[in-house]
Amino acid sequence: MMDENRRSFLKKAGCTALGVGCGLPMLVAARSALKEGSEDSKSQWAMVIDLRKLLELPKAQQEEIRKACATACHDAHNVPDVPDSQEEIKWIWAEKYEHAFPDQFHERASDKMKEADVPVLCNHCDRPSCVRVCPTKATWKREDGLVMMDMHRCIGCRYCMAACPYGARSFNWRDPRERDSSSGELLYFKEDLSPYPARTKGVVEKCTFCAERIRDGGDPKPACVEAADEVPGGKGILTFGKRTGADSEVGRKLRDNHTTCRRVGLGTGPNVYYII
Amino acid sequence: MLENACRGGKRYWILLGVWVLLIVLGLAAYSQQLTKGLTITGMSQDVVWGLYISQFTFLVGVAASAVMVVLPYYLHNYKAFGKMVILGEFLAVSAVLMCMLFIFVDMGQPARVLNVILHPTLNSLMFWDFLALTGYLVLNLVIGGMTLDAERKGAAAPKWVKPLIYLSIPWAVSIHTVTAFLYSGLEARPFWMTAILAPRFLASAFASGPALLILLALILRACTRFDPGKEAIQKLATIVTYAMVINLFFVLVELFTGLYGGMPHHVHPFQYLFTGLDGHAGLVPWIWVCEVLTVGCVVLLLMPNVRKQEKLLAMLCVAVIVAIWIEKGMAMIVTGFIPSPLGKITEYTPTQYEIAITVGVYAVGFFVLTVLYKIVLGVRERLEVT
Amino acid sequence: MHDKAIITAGLVIFVALVTCPFWYTLGAGDASPPDLELPDRSDASLFETEDDYHCVEKDMAARHMGLLNEWRDAVVRGDGTKQYHQSVDFPGEQCEMSLTGTCMKCHTSRETFCRRCHEYADVLPFELPQESTAARRGIRCWDCHIDTVGD
Numbered sequence: 001m002m003d004e005n006r007r008s009f010l011k012k013a014g015c016t017a018l019g020v021g022c023g024l025p026m027l028v029a030a031r032s033a034l035k036e037g038s039e040d041s042k043s044q045w046a047m048v049i050d051l052r053k054l055l056e057l058p059k060a061q062q063e064e065i066r067k068a069c070a071t072a073c074h075d076a077h078n079v080p081d082v083p084d085s086q087e088e089i090k091w092i093w094a095e096k097y098e099h100a101f102p103d104q105f106h107e108r109a110s111d112k113m114k115e116a117d118v119p120v121l122c123n124h125c126d127r128p129s130c131v132r133v134c135p136t137k138a139t140w141k142r143e144d145g146l147v148m149m150d151m152h153r154c155i156g157c158r159y160c161m162a163a164c165p166y167g168a169r170s171f172n173w174r175d176p177r178e179r180d181s182s183s184g185e186l187l188y189f190k191e192d193l194s195p196y197p198a199r200t201k202g203v204v205e206k207c208t209f210c211a212e213r214i215r216d217g218g219d220p221k222p223a224c225v226e227a228a229d230e231v232p233g234g235k236g237i238l239t240f241g242k243r244t245g246a247d248s249e250v251g252r253k254l255r256d257n258h259t260t261c262r263r264v265g266l267g268t269g270p271n272v273y274y275i276i
Numbered sequence: 277m278l279e280n281a282c283r284g285g286k287r288y289w290i291l292l293g294v295w296v297l298l299i300v301l302g303l304a305a306y307s308q309q310l311t312k313g314l315t316i317t318g319m320s321q322d323v324v325w326g327l328y329i330s331q332f333t334f335l336v337g338v339a340a341s342a343v344m345v346v347l348p349y350y351l352h353n354y355k356a357f358g359k360m361v362i363l364g365e366f367l368a369v370s371a372v373l374m375c376m377l378f379i380f381v382d383m384g385q386p387a388r389v390l391n392v393i394l395h396p397t398l399n400s401l402m403f404w405d406f407l408a409l410t411g412y413l414v415l416n417l418v419i420g421g422m423t424l425d426a427e428r429k430g431a432a433a434p435k436w437v438k439p440l441i442y443l444s445i446p447w448a449v450s451i452h453t454v455t456a457f458l459y460s461g462l463e464a465r466p467f468w469m470t471a472i473l474a475p476r477f478l479a480s481a482f483a484s485g486p487a488l489l490i491l492l493a494l495i496l497r498a499c500t501r502f503d504p505g506k507e508a509i510q511k512l513a514t515i516v517t518y519a520m521v522i523n524l525f526f527v528l529v530e531l532f533t534g535l536y537g538g539m540p541h542h543v544h545p546f547q548y549l550f551t552g553l554d555g556h557a558g559l560v561p562w563i564w565v566c567e568v569l570t571v572g573c574v575v576l577l578l579m580p581n582v583r584k585q586e587k588l589l590a591m592l593c594v595a596v597i598v599a600i601w602i603e604k605g606m607a608m609i610v611t612g613f614i615p616s617p618l619g620k621i622t623e624y625t626p627t628q629y630e631i632a633i634t635v636g637v638y639a640v641g642f643f644v645l646t647v648l649y650k651i652v653l654g655v656r657e658r659l660e661v662t
Numbered sequence: 663m664h665d666k667a668i669i670t671a672g673l674v675i676f677v678a679l680v681t682c683p684f685w686y687t688l689g690a691g692d693a694s695p696p697d698l699e700l701p702d703r704s705d706a707s708l709f710e711t712e713d714d715y716h717c718v719e720k721d722m723a724a725r726h727m728g729l730l731n732e733w734r735d736a737v738v739r740g741d742g743t744k745q746y747h748q749s750v751d752f753p754g755e756q757c758e759m760s761l762t763g764t765c766m767k768c769h770t771s772r773e774t775f776c777r778r779c780h781e782y783a784d785v786l787p788f789e790l791p792q793e794s795t796a797a798r799r800g801i802r803c804w805d806c807h808i809d810t811v812g813d
Contacts (some may be wrong), residue, residue: 031636086320156384
């Protein structure tokens with residue numbers, strides 16, 4: 001007798017749990033689907049990289065500009081310098097032309113193109129593949145066009161990294177603020193950390209178009225753009241701003257020059273344009 | 277019914293002890309991964325998924341293959357599968373559990389895994405995969421448990437179990453389709469972005485799953501009094517045969533599409549696999565072993581006289597499982613990342629930690645399988661006595 | 663009923679395990695609530711007005727977790743502009759939603775302030791073990807966020 005009552009209770013409890021467990025996500029999903037506004041691409045932030053001008057400069061100067069961009073960005077955002085190239089974390093870096101533009105590179109490209117080091121970063125695409133696949137919306141496209149990262153929500157599944165066609169995302173394979181066991185010094189940072197929140201192991205990170213500077217308002221310039229402008233000969237190599245608008249520098253450059261993007265054929269709609 | 281798991285002979289407890297030892301080994305390695313991070317694995321910026329996800333892919337197939345016994349028995353009244361069905365359903369439970377564990381150990385922040393439920397993202401295949409796997413686990417546990425219990429009581433199962441059984445048939449196909457869609461929707465990965473990925477997954481699943489089931493049935497027959505029946509085993513062997521034939525055909529179709537047009541994005545991954553690319557040839561021996569085994573198995577399994585000899589059949593089943601394990605695991609998952617979307621090549625080798633954790637997860641699965649099968653045995657033995 | 667011995671033994675072990683948080687710490691020394699080190703009120707540079715400096719809300723010990731969660735979601739997942747918190751207990755007052763920008767202006771050291779309570783209460787937002795220096799033992803937030811004193 002007791003047996004039958006316990007059984008039926010367990011069955012009912014199980015069914016209830018199942019129902020709630022299945023029903024709740026559906027309810028939440030429906031709510032969030034209704035809440036999400038439409039994508040307003042009119043106010044999209046974008047960047048124009050004048051590759052033509054960059055490649056006309058002497059090699060040493062090119063290197064100086066590229067280094068300045070990377071250093072400024074990585075210092076401002078506490079990006080650790082992991083020595084292992086398989087596990088390195090990079091928000092902005094340089095790739096050879098054939099790796100940056102694999103669909104446009106052909107066997108008889110000029111030497112200049114073959115040797116060119118192209119600055120690359122997250123493209124903050126119009127239709128980002130990473131956002132499409134993230135199971136927790138830890139990465140999402142904001143209304144102003146930025147593809148954002150929420151480090152608190154990321155579960156470290158790396159699906160976004162599998163989906164990104166540009167290699168723009170890096171994973172924290174280890175604790176970036178690991179210290180040397182004897183000296184106690186930080187292993188991957190040379191100097192003091194900036195106040196920007198560093199990350200922890202197990203989350204993915206990438207360039208955020210300096211969202212913290214955009215938040216402060218005014219005429220925001222990401223750290224890389226600012227750094228490039230300060231190198232002699234580097235002014236105007238990187239331009240950042242709204243893609244459209246009457247006084248949009250980016251818009252003007254897009255109208256007046258021949259530009260291309262990385263892997264256009266994939267349909268992601270990148271917002272980093274290269275004048276070539 | 278469940279108390280059957282607590283009663284057993286020496287062999288049972290020793291077997292469970294072996295699994296527990298391996299689980300402890302896996303846990304020790306996993307604690308290292310929790311503290312040090314995923315740096316202790318062989319994965320890298322370019323190859324972001326390795327041994328864990330490849331095992332998940334293989335085991336999802338094994339889990340889905342339960343449909344190959346459920347469908348004939350319940351939809352077409354194929355009575356010979358009477359004793360095999362419960363083995364298939366419980367194998368599915370164990371396999372799905374291992375799948376979910378493999379995904380769990382692969383995560384960088386496993387404590388946050390419930391974010392997938394708290395913040396459901398309908399456009400993400402991973403969200404649907406989570407639902408599909410959880411649902412399938414529950415389905416098979418309930419179906420298996422209720423039907424076994426009904427058998428124990430000598431009565432028919434409650435009426436509501438029948439619609440669940442019918443539901444489990446498309447659900448089984450769907451779990452593997454969703455897993456295939458996880459890969460085949462990524463425009464950054466041309467090796468995966470093929471419509472035939474889902475059919476390929478299913479074909480190889482329906483070969484490897486029943487092959488494993490045959491081996492388990494033969495082991496049970498050898499070690500216990502439980503005999504699923506010669507006809508059931510032979511019918512499963514036929515299923516494995518045709519599934520392997522279709523799988524081989526799909527592989528050849530893929531090779532044609534990839535190689536004939538000569539598009540670098542399509543050709544390079546196959547080149548890396550079969551001949552090596554730019555000096556990197558890590559997977560070449562693996563894939564050739566896999567293809568030789570596949571062709572060999574197809575040729576031999578097609579001969580009814582070979583299938584009828586159970587010793588040969590057992591060896592061929594092992595060969596099938598090895599071949600598909602290589603094909604789905606190393607060949608399909610790792611090759612998706614080589615070359616990278618930028619055209620670079622980074623090879624992948626699992627580390628000892630990864631292997632230890634993988635062994636640990638398999639041990640959990642086999643522990644659960646052993647316990648579930650013991651319950652089946654207990655119920656059957658009781659019935660046979662009465 | 664020869665199982666009585668086993669059942670009794672099992673019950674005793676169970677009760678011992680369940681109550682172990684209580685008897686385990688009995689001998690561990692002084693277990694009084696910790697002294698919170700509030701900011702030095704004589705330092706005029708920290709405060710805009712000398713009198714009536716107060717926290718964002720009343721009863722912060724109970725409410726700071728909820729507030730921080732709310733601020734996190736509003737700032738990280740918001741529209742990208744500065745987010746302001748409208749005080750409920752002090753109507754009319756607002757402050758920017760920022761841990762380092764607002765809270766840490768007064769509570770300058772997590773060592774003396776945050777960690778004392780959290781260590782005493784042994785409250786970590788997540789329970790995963792963490793191999794790290796003693797400085798990290800406090801709260802998981804500090805895995806990433808950097809306080810003004812450093813690290």
